[in-house]
Amino acid sequence: MPSLRPIHNRLRRLAGLDLAEFFDTAIERWEICPAxxxxxxxxxxxxxQIDHIAQTEFGGLPDILAQMQxxxxxxxxxxxxxxxxxxxxVDGVLYARGAERHLRQRRRSGMIYPKPRENLGGALYESWIGNRWFGNWLLNDCLAYRLAEAAGNPVTSAPARGGHTARYEELLGMSPRRIGDVHFDELILFDDLKNNSxxxxxAQENRARLLNGRKLTPLPGVFIFRGASGDARIxxxxxxxxxxxxxxxGFRTLYIDRHSAxxxxxxxGAAQMVVGVEGSQLAHGVIAMAPRGTLLTLQPADRVTTSLKLxxxxxxxxYAMVVGSGTASGYRIGWDQIQRTMDLIEDKRSKNSS
Structure with missing residues (x-):
């Protein structure tokens, strides 16, 4: 028998009826870490720098200012x-008791979907933003994996991939069960976007796993080159x-198409600073750099965000930023702006060490 839940929810929306909040349908909830x-x-x-901002992304200017404060x-x-x-x-969407939670974009546009082929129980750690952006997968979903691992039977709908993603899974000790359309007799989800202890x-456990057994030679900093990779930020x-x-x-330049995980x-892991165009490639730096290191993002004026500061x-x-002149399709940053920002960073470092 086909799964009728997608069409049931669609008919409710067409009738002007609200869907239930997905987490409200849970049969049990518990705190992993208190407030x-x-x-x-x-x-x-x-x-x-505030005067250079023409447009913000993933939040308004007040959000940017609050984060930077x-x-x-x-x-x-x-x-x-x-x-x-x-x-x-079904098709990237969780359905439960008149509620739904989207984890990836639908691939099918029909009204009725086949019944999931198998029943199982598991802990799902993936997210919409993690399925969309590599940086969020590495720095958000891979943290939630540790919770799913502790709960038992971590599962993900993300297909096996090569390159950096596959190697990070190996280095972080991740071995999830990969699923298609399924029915969960029992499912565990997490609300895990709060930066509590x-x-x-x-985060430090994942950093330790990544750096385990590596000899780190101190380095002033690295520049992670973005080029034309990912969403345009030229x-x-x-x-x-x-x-x-x-x-x-005395920095070292890294290239995501030439250097391994x-x-x-x-x-x-050995650097005091990581610098580069704001984007997912900087996640390579965040996951490995030590606490109290500095991430410096170089941003176009029409796409200013503090997503990486979170x-x-x-x-x-x-977290530091310099806002350039121009748009994401083509912008420039003067070296004098960078030098003056580097002076601020050095001044902050000197005060913290004194």
Whole structure:
């Protein structure tokens, strides 16, 4: 018999009826880490950078300013686990008792879907943003994997992939069961986007797994070259900036199409700073760099975001940004702006060490 839940929910929407909140359908919920106050480090940027912002991404200007301000004791919500029964996972969507939760874009457009081919129980750790962006997979979903691992039988709908993704799974000790359309007799999900002490501890556990057995030679910093990879963010003078970081600050340049996950880990794990165009390629640096290191993002004026700061907050690293002139399809950043920002970073480092 086909799964009728997709058409049932669609008919409810056509009738103007709201769907239930997915987490409200859980039969059990429990705290993994209670709410607590945590330190959020302030961001580092030049006083005039606000004037350079033409448009923001993933939040408005007030969100950007609040993130960059930091908070010595920010109240942080708990990490929660939820248990569900009788859940269909069909075409990237979880269906349960008049609710749905999307984990990836649908591939089918029909009204009726085949019945899931197997029944199982498991803990699902993937997310919509992790399925969309590599950086969120590495820095969010791979943290939630540790929770799924502890709960038993971690599962994911993400297909096996090659390249950096496959190698990170090996280095982080991840061996999930990969699923298609299935029926869950029992399913566990997590609310795990709050940077409390439990999540921060798992971040350091993943860093330790990644760097286990590696000899790290101290390095002033690395520049992770983005080029034309991923969604367009074309820093027109990126090569010039990378070269000047090498010659003036002793940085090493890494290229995501040339260097392995191990290369990235060994360099970034030994570095005091990671620099590059804002984007998922910088996740290679965040996961490996030590606490109190600094991530410096180079951003176009029409796509300013602090998405990566939410992640450096978890890894307890400093976050800095420089906003350039132009748009994501082509922008430039003057070296003088970078130098003055580097002076701010060095001043912050000197005060912290004194």
């Amino acid at each position: 607590e106050d945590v330190e959020i480090l302030p961001g580092i940027w030049l006083p005039d 930091g908070n010595p004791a920010e109240h942080t919500a708990p990490t929660m686990a939820y248990r569900f029964r009788d859940v269909d996972f 439990n999540r921060r501890a798992r 820093l027109e003078n990126e090569a010039e900036i990378a070269e000047r970081f090498e010659t003036e600050y 191990e290369d990235m880990a060994e360099a970034c 992640l450096t907050d978890c890894w307890q690293q400093h």
